[in-house]
Structures are given as C-alpha cells and as structure tokens.
Amino acid sequence: MWWQWIVERIALGLHIPDGFLHAPVALLWWLPTVIAVGIAARAARQSLDERAVPLMGVMAAFIFAAQMINVPIAGGTSGHLLGGVFAALVLGPWAGMVVMTSVIALQAILFQDGGIVAMGANIFNMGIATAAIGGWLARPLLIRNGVLTANRLWIAIVAAGAGWLSVMAAAALTSAQLVLSDLPAAIVFPAMLSVHAIIGIGEGLITAAAVVFLASTRPDLLQATPPSGPVMTRIAAIGVVIAAVITAFAPLASPDPDGLERVAEDAGFITRATDAPYQLLPDYTIPWLGETPLSTIIAGLVGVAVLIGLIWGMSRLLRTQPPARS
C-alpha cells in the first residue's frame, strides 16, 4: 500500500512532533500524564529513598543507550527496543514510568525526537502505558512473593507477549490522538497497527531474550525491586490501561467519521479498511449526536474522561496509604 510507506516512516519512532495534535487534544493528554508521573515519582522515591536519583537517572541513560542496539532485519532496515516493558519488569512499574518519562523528555529536548506540546501524549503512549503493561500485567505473572519463577520458557513467553502488547498499545494510543486531531482514521489505524504488529515482534523477542538472560545471570536484580503496591492499586492501574486502549479505539466506533471513509465507500475499498481487528465496538456512537465527526470527538473525550477518572481514583487509593518513609 502506498500510504503504508508514509506511515512506516513515522511509525518506527512513534514520537509525535509538535503541530500534529490539536492543542486541546495535546493538553488533555498532559493531564493523565502529569498525574501518573507525579504518583510514580512519589512512589518510586518512597520505595527507593535516596537511591532513587542515581538509579533512575542511570537507568534512563541505559534505556537511551539500549535503543541504539539494533537488530538487522533485512535490506538495511533494522529495529530496536522501545524499552518500557523491560524497564518496568526489572525496576517495577512506578520506577519504569519515571525512567521512560525521562527518556522521552530528553529525546524531545535534546534531539527533537517528538514535540514539546505533544510530549504529554508521547510520555503516556510510550512511557505510562508500556510500563503499566510490563509492571502490572507481566511482572505479577513472573515474580510471586518476591521470587522469580524458575520456568525459563514461561518467562520468555510472558516477556515477549508483554513487549508486543506494549508496542500495539502505544501505536493504538498514538493513532487515536492523531485521529482526534483530524487525521483520517481509515488510514492511520490500519497502517499504524499493521506496521506495529510487526515492529512489536522485534520488541517482544528482544525483551524476552534480555529478561531470560537476566534470569539466568543476575536473578537477584529482577527480585531486588519491591513488589508493586496493594491489590486495589494494581486493579485500578490495569483499569487505566484498559480505559486507555478503549479510548484509542473509540473514534473508530463512529461509522462515518471523516471524508476519507466516504471516499473509501464510494471507491469500494471500505470493506478492506474495516477488516482490521478493531470492530470491538461496532455500534458505539453518542446517540443524541448521531454519526457526525463531533460525535467521534466526544466519544474520544468520554474515553479520556473515564481514563482521568480512573487515574484520579488511583491517586486517591494511593493517598490513603500510610506514608512509607521513616
């Protein structure tokens, strides 16, 4: 497909530059990011105390450097690690979020890889969502009561699955933000998700190999970080991820969100475009608004509101904990 080439150029990085997101969309995504990073910075500091700064600073530099280690794929192209799941698996979800936030901020400031206004969205997609998947979905499956499971194959499968899922979640979130900013859903979603279904395989394989390597050489490092918070926090956090993914898919719920789909229908390739696995919510519309672009945007905003509510709830849950610092 001709457009796949175009989207592939952008998709490899996932970093949204400035100018692409409508200002309200960009600012709206700053909100959950600021809340999540605020909680994460506090939680990581509580569990690591004064060790937090040197450990997480060097870990951010590590993720940056690890992204340079490429896998040759074919014909001169190569893939590399995103790192969110790996960071959360070895450091825990909160520290993973702080580390990924630092990485994305440095990339935007020093190398113009991703925008400044769009940084809230970029941190959420590549830092918060990926670390949540690694820390709250994969980590409890591998480490029970502070002991790492002995089954290497299981470690590889869980790490690979989480790595793949994290790239897909980041791609879906990025697509949703672009679609909310009027880029055509019928192009952005299939292109981004299909390209990242392949990129995600690389992420999954590298993450699995790295975690299995650590399990066989330094399992103490994987078990060293404190277990993630109480059960309710975990449930709330997984809820945030689910809400984020639902938000990502919400704009597609409106059957006629933009001009291109009309064109696609006229040209007869609409069936091909909707064959992607995103028909999770085929009847989702805002009933009193009908099938208008406004309805699509409101649907997205409702999803974001749900997400913010969940994060707010999570912050409330955290606040009721007694302070861990002595």
Place this chain on the structure above:
Amino acid sequence: MADTATAEPTAADDGRVKTWLALGFIFTLAWLPAGAWDALIMAALALWFVIGWKRIGLWMIWRRSLIAWPFALAALTLAIARPGAPVFQFTIGGQAITATDAGMVAAATVMAKSWLSVQAMLTLIATTHFSELLTALAALRLPPVLILILGMAYRYLFILQEEALRMLRARDSRSASIPGQPAGRNLFWRATITGRMVGTLFIRAYERSERIYAAMLARGYDGRPVTATQPPLRPTDYFALIGGGIVCVSLIVIAYI
C-alpha cells in the same frame, strides 16, 4: 554541542528567559488554526529575526530541522481526509484519491507548525546549556526528583551510549557478513543476541549506578537536592519576557480575528 554555547552572543542571556520564551512560542504555535498564514508567517519572521540577531546561524538551524520531515509526510494524509472542494484527483492501485482544498490547507498548516516548533527547540538548545534548561524547568515547579533524574540521565547518557557503541563494534567485528545481507542466522537468532546485549548493558548500567550512589554517599549525599540559588532576573530579562509574551499574544489575536 551545548558546551560551545559559552562563545555565543546569547550566552549572556538568562537561560530561564530563553527556555520560557521557546516553550511559550511552541505553545502559541499549537493554538494557531488551519490556514492562519499571516500569523504563521509572522511567527516565522519573529523566530528568524531572533536567530539572525543573536547570530545563531539560520542555515544550521534549517539543516538540523530536516529531522522533522519524515513525520511531516503523515500530514499529507490530511490533504485527502478533509471534506472540501476537490483540487486534484489521482489513482493508486485502482483507487481514486481526491485531495481537497481544505485538506491541503490543513496539511500545509501542520507542516509549517511542526517545522517552526522544531526550529524554536533547536534555537534553544543551540544556545542554552542543559543545566540552565533544568533550572528553568525547576522554576516552573517540576518535581525536584524529576529534575535531578533528568540531570543524572544527561550526565551518563553519553557514557552509556559509548558503552553501547563499543558493544555494537564488538558484535560487528565478530560477525562476518556478505555485503547487503545481515550477519548471523535468522531474525529470531539475531533478536536473541540483541536481547542479551541489552541485558549485559543493563547489568553494567545497574552496577555503575551502585558505584555512583556509593560515591555520592561518600561525598555527603543524603537524598536532598543541592541547588545553587539563582540570581534574580534583570530588567533586560523582563523586557525580553514581556516582548516575547506580546508577540505570542498578538499571533493568537491575528490568527483568530
């Protein structure tokens, strides 16, 4: 690159003022609607005037701003996405695709905003040391822990990158390959090797952080940030901030009137 800034004419300017002005400029650009050409042209002229006035080198900024172009291609999809009067039509793979006037205006606006934002950021980092940037962010009430972690990450960024480059060089020298073909067995095997390199680098970085922590403790670190008090802003700094603020506000006003 930031270390050369001491010789630049802008080095005398307060880092906080430069950072806030750059951020304000980029946030202003984000609010400009599609087709606000007069505001966009004025924004570009204002930015280029500062670049020329401070002798930063417009050509250098433009050359570095090329980094933004791959993503800008995605903006082209806007040209065929917006409903409007058709401008031209072409067929790819048996599919008729129509570019509309409203769509092309939207695509061009996104590209212009993206390009100007990147130039503003490049201008900032070409003239401002990273530590000054962190001071400016700290003054904007970012959590001190985050500022310290960012500073630590920047300090060890290049050391760990060099570590990674050494590992890559070692891998290249071990792996003979036919030109044009990737070395090693299948993709699965190559990804496994890469994963082990990542794991090795992680262990080295983790142990390095432990040594750094021990060294910090030995120098009396107790978890509290030690920051130098910043000198108050000078009158010229206030003039610059007010001038920049007026430019930003008038850009918005021009765009929406």
